[in-house]
Amino acid sequence: MPSAKPSTSAEADDLYLAGLDLLLGMMGTPEPEQAVEAFRAAQAAGSPAAAARLAVLAGVGLGRDQSWSDSLDLLEAAAVLGDRSAQRQLALLTSDVAVTARIRTSTTHGPAVWAKARAGVDIDAWIRPPTGKVGSDAPRIVTFERFATPEVCRWLMRRGEGAMEPAMVNDPATGQPRTDPMRTNGVARIGLADTDVVVLLTQARISAATGLANACLETPNLLCYAPGQQYRPHHDFFNPAAGGFADEIAILGQRVATFLIYLNDDYTGGETDFPSVGQRYRGGTGDALLFVNVRPDGSPDPDTLHAGLPPARGRKWVLSQWIRDKPQAIG
Numbered sequence: 214m215p216s217a218k219p220s221t222s223a224e225a226d227d228l229y230l231a232g233l234d235l236l237l238g239m240m241g242t243p244e245p246e247q248a249v250e251a252f253r254a255a256q257a258a259g260s261p262a263a264a265a266r267l268a269v270l271a272g273v274g275l276g277r278d279q280s281w282s283d284s285l286d287l288l289e290a291a292a293v294l295g296d297r298s299a300q301r302q303l304a305l306l307t308s309d310v311a312v313t314a315r316i317r318t319s320t321t322h323g324p325a326v327w328a329k330a331r332a333g334v335d336i337d338a339w340i341r342p343p344t345g346k347v348g349s350d351a352p353r354i355v356t357f358e359r360f361a362t363p364e365v366c367r368w369l370m371r372r373g374e375g376a377m378e379p380a381m382v383n384d385p386a387t388g389q390p391r392t393d394p395m396r397t398n399g400v401a402r403i404g405l406a407d408t409d410v411v412v413l414l415t416q417a418r419i420s421a422a423t424g425l426a427n428a429c430l431e432t433p434n435l436l437c438y439a440p441g442q443q444y445r446p447h448h449d450f451f452n453p454a455a456g457g458f459a460d461e462i463a464i465l466g467q468r469v470a471t472f473l474i475y476l477n478d479d480y481t482g483g484e485t486d487f488p489s490v491g492q493r494y495r496g497g498t499g500d501a502l503l504f505v506n507v508r509p510d511g512s513p514d515p516d517t518l519h520a521g522l523p524p525a526r527g528r529k530w531v532l533s534q535w536i537r538d539k540p541q542a543i544g
């Protein structure tokens with residue numbers, strides 16, 4: 214490992230980029246442990262981005278042990294080194310409102326401010342199971358008011374802006390994704406290359422709310438519906454009777470639950486519609502909706518048929534988290 218002697222920022226950048234190549238497997242298979250080594254060397258050489266990546270890897274538990282406490286310490290280190298994203302994340306994660314106000318009113322801060330912001334993050338509150346309200350027993354539909362703060366919602370929406378691609382559906386015959394007129398909204402996947410501590414803590418909170426293991430969460434999707442765009446009635450489970458999904462179910466598991474966080478409310482229409490149940494949901498900013506796609510015996514529940522109705526005016530933004538019954542590969 215290179216020594217931690219003071220080095221040029223070009224060296225720090227090179228070490229950071231080497232870490233990124235190792236993490237994402239640009240030269241072959243991903244090597245997360247080696248990536249952590251490279252990022253540690255880059256951080257020691259002064260790379261803010263390396264510290265921010267290490268914060269993510271500590272949150273995921275990839276290439277090293279999972280630890281929220283380490284993750285936040287590393288986010289603080291990244292903020293001290295000047296990483297703007299880490300600074301903004303700390304400002305919205307902390308419960309210390311005086312610190313948030315200080316960060317908002319000035320752009321330059323000494324390390325003490327970031328230490329205070331980090332000290333004010335209440336991890337237990339993030340991962341404590343929130344209380345839901347049952348909207349339907351069978352299929353099970355549960356709502357969670359104010360699941361996410363407006364600041365977190367804004368952060369998530371910004372993560373999706375500029376990254377939207379046409380949404381896909383899975384072809385039941387081949388199992389392969391393809392575009393289809395039944396789903397016309399935009400989607401932005403937040404994969405390992407793009408995720409951050411706010412996204413990871415939001416997922417940890419979803420795991421707490423659903424009682425389903427964090428490892429079973431798929432890559433989350435940000436969905437954006439412009440007026441008229443929609444996701445017509447569909448099921449989120451994979452139909453075992455459709456030939457194309459046999460491998461999908463055997464290897465990656467069944468999609469047992471769906472968790473939606475409504476990120477804004479300045480649009481009209483756009484409800485999540487359950488025609489078989491006769492219910493429609495539309496949360497305010499930060500409200501969330503859980504529905505369980507399988508019956509208690511694990512079989513797909515056809516009554517979970519649902520649609521994302523088209524907004525008439527304004528854009529609808531949601532974070533959609535599909536959850537499986539098997540741990541997912543991180544990527």
Ligand SMILES: O=C(O)CCC(=O)C(=O)O
Nearest residue numbers: 444449484485520521533
């Ligand atoms: O946008 C909605 O209300 C529904 C989204 C949805 O069906 C999904 O993400 O699976």
Ligand SMILES: [Fe+2]
Nearest residue numbers: 448449471519
């Ligand atoms: Fe769906």
